[in-house]
Amino acid sequence: MFTILDRQMVFSYIKAYAFCLMSLMGLFIVIDLFINLEDFMAGRKDFASLARFISVYYGYKSFQIFDRLCESVVLLAGMFTVAWMQRNNELLPLLSAGVSTRRVVQPVLLCAFAMMGLVVANQEYGLPNIDVWMLENRRNTEGVKESDVKGTWDLNGVFVDGRSAVKKEKLVKQFVAVIPKELGQGSMRMLQAPEAQYIPRTEGDQRSGGWLLKNAHPASLPNWVESSDDVLTPLGDGAYFLRTVDVDLDTLLRVKNWFLYLPTSRLLKELDRPNNQQLLLSNLAVAFHTRMTRPVVGIILVLMGLSVILRDQNRNIFISAGLCLILCVVFFIAIFTCQYLAKEQVKILSPALSAWLPVLVFGPIACVMYSEVHT
Incomplete structure (x- = not known):
């Protein structure tokens, strides 16, 4: 009572x-x-x-x-x-x-x-x-300056890294992506590009929710058979679209102790991420x-x-x-x-x-x- x-x-x-x-x-x-x-x-x-x-x-x-x-x-x-x-x-x-x-x-x-x-x-x-x-980032709240990038593994096993990033432009410089052979049609693929821009996910757009690479090396992939289910789509002239499940620009620009700001469900996902250190x-x-x-x-x-x-x-x-x-x-x-x-x-x-x-x-x-x- x-x-x-x-x-x-x-x-x-x-x-x-x-x-x-x-x-x-x-x-x-x-x-x-x-x-x-x-x-x-x-x-x-x-x-x-x-x-x-x-x-x-x-x-x-x-x-x-x-x-x-x-x-x-x-x-x-x-x-x-x-x-x-x-x-x-x-x-x-x-x-x-x-x-x-x-x-x-x-x-x-x-x-x-x-x-x-x-x-x-x-x-x-x-x-x-x-x-x-x-x-x-009190001095760079708008994200106009370059910031360090922390490489990470996507949930599908793709490794994404870079030298620096400009948050406002959703741009990563000296972009590197390593695709495991399970997703690389039988062989491991590594792509390097001077710049890569993140395209936010849009419903119904196949070329969204991933990274647009330009002037990448190698410029072409021998014996690559295009499929709508592939994580990588060659666009010609050294351009590629790399589809990622969970790695966006915010993931690469994580702050110190970033995991303390995650909800518990997302924290469990991070524990299941492959190849974590x-x-x-x-x-x-x-x-x-x-x-x-x-x-x-x-x-x-x-x-x-x-x-x-x-x-x-x-x-x-x-x-x-x-x-x-x-x-x-x-x-x-x-x-x-x-x-x-x-x-x-x-x-x-x-x-x-x-x-x-x-x-x-x-x-x-x-x-x-x-x-x-x-x-």
Whole structure:
């Protein structure tokens, strides 16, 4: 039954959550803005265009900041809600009336669990839709300058690479494509072209969703029999159209840790991509398993934090807050250490164990701490 006290606790938690989130996010934005102000001003002479760009940039950036702060904000909101209740001596009358401590903080836990659902929603629907290129290329947001290209394998086994790319023109310079013999009509084919332009996929257009190569070498392919199902279509005079399943210009211009912005379904596709480097596979696997355990990790952190506050109800509120922050730091150090030990260079833990080990270690500890709360 949802009582008046429960509604009050939920309202207090939401207020604390909004205050903590806006405070931390605002602090991060102000510091980041002043550090990178020179990059924002590059090429923007009037104040209106600068203000417009900054607002759009931090509109996208806010999704990333929320993803980094979510567990900490959930814990802080729960901590301040319960601590403020203790400070106002609202908990003691309830205990005297026979209401258990765990029943009193039950709305706080339910709110914390619901807010961890926002983390999943942001990961699946928020981060995949932001302009990652703008976040990582403040001086070249329009894509008019050349950027480095990272070669990758298409889902059909074709390797695509280049020296540099101009995003605005969808152009890759010094383009290289290696076609396996399964798709190259019995022999491996390698094509090199000074330039190749990506043609976005259009419904009903056979020459879309791939790369248009001009002045390529070799200019012709001996014994090549044209077919509508082939990934490569010779057009004559050294021109070719290379059809790709999943490799577009954005794939070649991926930023650092690009896989953290993918939804889980796309992350699984990347794990299945043929000929992936072992280092990349390890990072992808760690990211996938970490994503699976993230809501559980957040819940464990909240249980431990509330247990620290409720264990000694006579403790000063600031001491309780400090102990919670120390607990949060230790907890995340343990998580990041496990993730580091699963990297390919170290390879002490498997990707699955690196994600589940904090749950297996801190989960029982959180349950014991919560069960020992005085009631």
